[in-house]
Amino acid sequence: xxxxxxxxxxxxxxxxxxxxxxxxxxxxxxxxxxxxxxxxxxxxxxxxxxxxxxxxxxxxxxxxxxxxxxxxxxxxxxxxxxxxxxxxxxxxxxxxxxxxxxxxxxxxxxxxxxxxxxxxxxxxxxxxxxxxxxxxxxxxxxxxxxxxxxxxxxxxxxxxxxxxxxxxxxxxxxxxxxxxxxxxxxxxxxxxxxxxxxxxxxxxxxxxxxxxxxxxxxxxxxxxxxxxxxxxxxxxxxxxxxxxxxxxxxxxxxxxxxxxx
Numbered sequence: 001x002x003x004x005x006x007x008x009x010x011x012x013x014x015x016x017x018x019x020x021x022x023x024x025x026x027x028x029x030x031x032x033x034x035x036x037x038x039x040x041x042x043x044x045x046x047x048x049x050x051x052x053x054x055x056x057x058x059x060x061x062x063x064x065x066x067x068x069x070x071x072x073x074x075x076x077x078x079x080x081x082x083x084x085x086x087x088x089x090x091x092x093x094x095x096x097x098x099x100x101x102x103x104x105x106x107x108x109x110x111x112x113x114x115x116x117x118x119x120x121x122x123x124x125x126x127x128x129x130x131x132x133x134x135x136x137x138x139x140x141x142x143x144x145x146x147x148x149x150x151x152x153x154x155x156x157x158x159x160x161x162x163x164x165x166x167x168x169x170x171x172x173x174x175x176x177x178x179x180x181x182x183x184x185x186x187x188x189x190x191x192x193x194x195x196x197x198x199x200x201x202x203x204x205x206x207x208x209x210x211x212x213x214x215x216x217x218x219x220x221x222x223x224x225x226x227x228x229x230x231x232x233x234x235x236x237x238x239x240x241x242x243x244x245x246x247x248x249x250x251x252x253x254x255x256x257x258x259x260x261x
Contacts, residue, residue, distance in 0.1 A: 002052050002194050003259065004048060004049070004199055004261065005058055005258045007046060007047040007062070007063075007097075008044065009090045009092055009093060009094040009096075010045050010091050011085070012045055012084065013040050013041070013084055014030075014041060014082070014083045015035055015040060017043050018218060019207030019208060019219070019250060020207065020208075021216065021219045022198055027225060027229055032051065032082055035193060046060070046062065046087065046250075047059060047061055047096070048060065048190075048201050054170045055108030055109060056102065056105045056106055056109075057169075058109070058111070058112055060120070061119065061121060062087075062092060062119070063117075063118065064121050064122045064123075065092060065122075067121070071085060071249070075117060076147075077183065079117055081146075086137040103128075108128070109119045109133060110133065111188070112132070112159075113143040113187060113202075113203030113249075115138055116148055120154065121150075123153055127157055130253050132158065133160045134161060134162075135161060136161040136186065138165060138184060138188070139161050140186075141184070144192035148184075148213060151204055153193075158214075161199055166179070168177055173193055175192055175193075179227040180203065180230040181182065181223065182205070182224070182230045183221060183222060183230075184217055189202045194260075197244045197261055198240075199245045200234065200237050200260065203249055204247075205248070206218075206230075207250050207251060208252070212232075213238075214231065
């Protein structure tokens with residue numbers, strides 16, 4: 001049996017158009033500039049642990065504990081202004097793993113869906129994982145000057161890459177890395193399959209059921225056409241009768257703590 005645990009990693013406060021861009025015609029609304037408090041929403045931040053007979057897989061890292069003491073310094077001015085994060089005591093990958101009886105050195109693979117700060121911000125806490133990985137195009141883009149990527153967070157950390165194509169991690173179809181490019185250059189989803197059902201960890205390919213059902217674009221896109229293609233791909237997975245769940249990092253309506261496959 002494969003178990004997929006949903007790990008609470010705090011929250012972030014964003015403009016309402018970050019998850020659903022159709023809520024405003026203002027093309028800069030997602031930045032939060034000149035937007036009132038009534039336009040701000042708090043969304044969860046999550047990571048995921050896959051308990052598999054062939055290894056432990058952590059998907060994303062959420063925030064680093066450093067955000068609790070000095071969030072402005074940790075996030076940097078632009079990120080803190082646009083989406084300040086919050087990590088309460090007891091949340092976060094270290095505490096969550098401990099509660100499940102694991103430590104970071106037990107992790108065989110840490111897969112980063114992409115390298116935005118709320119997904120890769122805890123990468124130093126994951127440094128003892130056996131492999132830390134993201135897609136080739138994501139790491140290539142993350143090395144360029146870009147305010148959405150805080151390169152100092154993964155300085156001197158060995159990040160491996162996988163191809164920008166489907167990757168069968170254990171060569172048995174049980175864990176497959178699937179390109180979901182668009183929100184970022186190399187956004188990746190993870191499909192975890194049991195005998196007769198599967199779940200998709202979609203990262204920020206979507207923010208809620210409305211995303212794939214109605215093809216609602218998020219407020220931040222790297223490539224609009226690729227984003228739409230990825231949402232269509234998610235919809236095709238979601239309507240499959242074997243689909244147990246589409247897990248999106250910031251979906252406020254997800255309340256399950258784990259899935260058994």
